[in-house]
Amino acid sequence: MIYKVAFWVIIFFLGYNVYLIEFPLKNGDYYMLQEKAEDFVFDNRHYDTILVGSSLVRHFRNIPIFQGKQFYNLFLNGSSAASGIELIIKSGKIPKVLFVETHHLTKGLNDTLIKNVFQGYSIKQFLPALQSKHKFLNIIIKKIKPQIKKLDSRGVFFREIFYHHIEQLRHEYSSISDSLKYIQHLNKVDMQLQYLTAKGCTIYLFEVPIEKELALSKRAKFLRFKNHQILNNKNYQWIPYDYHNFYKTTDGIHLLQNESYIYEKYIEWCFQRARKKDLINKRRATLKPLGSDS
Amino acid sequence: MLFNSIEFIILLLVTLFLYYLPVFRRLQVALLIAASFIFYGFYQPGLLVLLVTCILANSLMSYHIHQSIDRARRKLLLIVSVVFNLFLLCFFKYGAVLAGFYLNVSNNHNSIFLDYLLLLPLPIGISFYTFEGISLLVDVYRKKETLSQRDSSNLSKYILNTSFFISFFPHLISGPILKAHSFFPQIQTKKWSNIEWEAVLHYLVLGFFFKMVVADNLEDLTNILLFPYFNAYSTYSLLLAVFGFSIQMFADFAGYSLIAVGLGLLLGYNLPQNFCYPYLATSFSDFWHRWHISLSSWLKEYVYIPLGGNRKGEYRTFLNVFIVMLVGGIWHGSSWTYAIWGGMHGLFIIIEKKYSSPAQNIVRKILGWLMVFIVVSILWVLFKLPNIHHFVLFFTALFKNIDKPIIKLGNQFEILIYSFPIVLYYLRHILFQHSFTKLYMHKFTSLRPLVYGTMIFLMIVNSGNAGKFIYFQF
Numbered sequence A: 001m002i003y004k005v006a007f008w009v010i011i012f013f014l015g016y017n018v019y020l021i022e023f024p025l026k027n028g029d030y031y032m033l034q035e036k037a038e039d040f041v042f043d044n045r046h047y048d049t050i051l052v053g054s055s056l057v058r059h060f061r062n063i064p065i066f067q068g069k070q071f072y073n074l075f076l077n078g079s080s081a082a083s084g085i086e087l088i089i090k091s092g093k094i095p096k097v098l099f100v101e102t103h104h105l106t107k108g109l110n111d112t113l114i115k116n117v118f119q120g121y122s123i124k125q126f127l128p129a130l131q132s133k134h135k136f137l138n139i140i141i142k143k144i145k146p147q148i149k150k151l152d153s154r155g156v157f158f159r160e161i162f163y164h165h166i167e168q169l170r171h172e173y174s175s176i177s178d179s180l181k182y183i184q185h186l187n188k189v190d191m192q193l194q195y196l197t198a199k200g201c202t203i204y205l206f207e208v209p210i211e212k213e214l215a216l217s218k219r220a221k222f223l224r225f226k227n228h229q230i231l232n233n234k235n236y237q238w239i240p241y242d243y244h245n246f247y248k249t250t251d252g253i254h255l256l257q258n259e260s261y262i263y264e265k266y267i268e269w270c271f272q273r274a275r276k277k278d279l280i281n282k283r284r285a286t287l288k289p290l291g292s293d294s
Numbered sequence B: 001m002l003f004n005s006i007e008f009i010i011l012l013l014v015t016l017f018l019y020y021l022p023v024f025r026r027l028q029v030a031l032l033i034a035a036s037f038i039f040y041g042f043y044q045p046g047l048l049v050l051l052v053t054c055i056l057a058n059s060l061m062s063y064h065i066h067q068s069i070d071r072a073r074r075k076l077l078l079i080v081s082v083v084f085n086l087f088l089l090c091f092f093k094y095g096a097v098l099a100g101f102y103l104n105v106s107n108n109h110n111s112i113f114l115d116y117l118l119l120l121p122l123p124i125g126i127s128f129y130t131f132e133g134i135s136l137l138v139d140v141y142r143k144k145e146t147l148s149q150r151d152s153s154n155l156s157k158y159i160l161n162t163s164f165f166i167s168f169f170p171h172l173i174s175g176p177i178l179k180a181h182s183f184f185p186q187i188q189t190k191k192w193s194n195i196e197w198e199a200v201l202h203y204l205v206l207g208f209f210f211k212m213v214v215a216d217n218l219e220d221l222t223n224i225l226l227f228p229y230f231n232a233y234s235t236y237s238l239l240l241a242v243f244g245f246s247i248q249m250f251a252d253f254a255g256y257s258l259i260a261v262g263l264g265l266l267l268g269y270n271l272p273q274n275f276c277y278p279y280l281a282t283s284f285s286d287f288w289h290r291w292h293i294s295l296s297s298w299l300k301e302y303v304y305i306p307l308g309g310n311r312k313g314e315y316r317t318f319l320n321v322f323i324v325m326l327v328g329g330i331w332h333g334s335s336w337t338y339a340i341w342g343g344m345h346g347l348f349i350i351i352e353k354k355y356s357s358p359a360q361n362i363v364r365k366i367l368g369w370l371m372v373f374i375v376v377s378i379l380w381v382l383f384k385l386p387n388i389h390h391f392v393l394f395f396t397a398l399f400k401n402i403d404k405p406i407i408k409l410g411n412q413f414e415i416l417i418y419s420f421p422i423v424l425y426y427l428r429h430i431l432f433q434h435s436f437t438k439l440y441m442h443k444f445t446s447l448r449p450l451v452y453g454t455m456i457f458l459m460i461v462n463s464g465n466a467g468k469f470i471y472f473q474f
Helices: A002-022 A033-041 A081-091 A111-118 A121-126 A136-144 A159-173 A179-198 A218-230 A257-286 B006-019 B022-041 B047-067 B071-105 B112-118 B126-141 B155-167 B180-186 B197-225 B235-266 B284-288 B293-304 B314-332 B336-355 B362-384 B388-403 B412-433 B435-442 B445-461
Strands: A049-053 A071-075 A097-101 A202-206 A236-239
Touching: A002 B197, A002 B445, A033 A071, A033 A081, A033 A111, A049 A081, A071 A081, A081 A097, A081 A111, A081 A179, A097 A179, A136 B412, A136 B445, A159 A218, A179 A202, A179 A218, A202 A257, A236 A257, B006 B022, B022 B047, B022 B155, B047 B071, B047 B126, B047 B155, B071 B126, B126 B155, B126 B180, B126 B293, B126 B314, B155 B180, B197 B235, B197 B362, B197 B412, B197 B445, B235 B362, B235 B388, B235 B412, B284 B336, B284 B362, B293 B314, B314 B336, B336 B362, B336 B388, B362 B388, B412 B435
Parallel strands: A049 A071, A049 A097, A097 A202, A202 A236
Antiparallel strands: none
8 A cells, every 4th residue: 555655656746847847837926935935046047137125026027127037026025125135145146236125124034934945955956846836736726717917906905904004004113113123134134235246246225115104204214214324335226215206005015006117217217327327437447547647 | 843844754753763673662651752852842942841840740649649548638639730730721821811901900010920921922732731631630530540550559650651641742732632541551562563554644644635735725825814804805705715714724633633643553552533524513512522522522521521511400501511612712722712712602502402403304404514514614713813803893894795896816716726625525424424325435445545645745746834733822
């Protein structure tokens, strides 16, 4: 009996691995943390530009710099950019340009996620069936289930939830708590970013706009101040917080899709300006100052 | 340690290897105690202090009860030791709630002791091992077969056996709750050749499959039952989520119990079955003969019968039933929702006893089954929403959202897919019960290796996020 059972397990397991190697799945818009993280770590590709952050940047894919095969949006729902940066460092997939969304940095590094993703790293690479994005039943469900077209249709149904969420956020943003812990998290992020810049990566940091009331709250101001104070290395480029526009959100912090597009345009503008400035500085540095020969 | 963790698999393999080595045969019990302590204290060694204290106290007290001839002294010892167990349970389980309640009522916010109580962690498995301690004490008091005559004079051996009875790792954290009189006679030398491999395979595969594939995957899918998310979903989606959570509860707890029984068999011990297809129950009393059987029978033997059972008239019987169910509810946790959950079950059993006769025809059986399943499933939501106000809001949403459109984005389809194995498990049982279909079903027994193979394959490639068992919190 036991041998027969073992026989079937081996047949199914090897067969499924062969199938996944022969017909690899395309990169998908994974919602679950580990699936998303493994999708990035194990896809055998290198990216020039990566965006790391929380669910706040989930739909950032509307401007040229956030499009194409050389770009990866490594958003991690409910986690901070620190986890995304750690995934980049540990997988060795260091990009030329890294965009870091700073909103949920208070959450620090998700150690469990990192441990789970890199546990049995080489085995998972060799046997893709062990990666959580390759859950057998989920793949079948995805094939059978009708595909979802528009996400924003949920807004109407979720109005009540969003209302509760905003209320919760108002309470949360009314006070500053765990400031020491937050400073520790930021110092760790600074170390991660220093490592990446040393490897030739250009860092762009930005804070996604949230509801004005929350953005101007005591807590948000404190976090913004600390972010700029600690992550102040001259190699990092800060995209300034956009105080000039009012952005609408679903639940207080997540931008509506069209608002997200407007904000992405703002990022693009800042990015191009920063690059131009950078180019000018580089040219200036190569020009010899007058009279230097004498 | 979790049964589905690498650490546990290593511990089990090492223990098994040493356990069945002929040179260690005389040390089998000591070896299992050591393994159980590692199992329990692996992540929080500090918890071992409480477990060892509980074991030693119960061992010494029960030994003295056993040795004492004076009836009054025996009774006094029993009362003191039962109170000790209940004190431990209440202190760690309800201390924080009572302290919070006191702080709300009074204006005394400076008490260090109350702050200490509020921060008190709940030691894992305490509800199970204190109940087993009480079982040991009562069984010894009642002179049930807990000790063989040869062991009764040897205190060190007695402590060893009681330590083993309480700490035996397959049941330590989430049961089944053992009774001393049925476990002690099993303590003897075990041999590798006596292992019933097919039964071990059956229980372990089924248990791990229920937990890792069904329950762990349903965990995230049923989160729409949480506050405030349920407000956004239609009645249909909510009912499906309730069904999914009901299946998750069964798969999680029955899965744990099946693993425990399988591990017990692997080590030569027969642990009691904790579940007998509870969702086939046609009445509430029937449900409690099928769900968490070890707790139900413990409550019956050590609470219901001592209260007078059904021997003191109809109304006293009803009161006893209600008390037992309330105790069962409170045993699950310090939140009021557990008390309501237990009380509601008690109330339904009383109504059933008073107004209903056992169902004879098939239509009444089906109606009874449907009603019990729906009520039981809705009451499980109290385990997901440990706040009465949220439960009331959920119930309102269940009726209010009837005309809300069904969101195609929802997880309805996934809930059905992941619940399907449990439906099949029940269906198989029903088909095996009837003589006609039984003959037909026997033709498929040769497919068992293929079925087990598929289940193990799914465990490898389709496990949900490894989470704690729901009953760990109790």
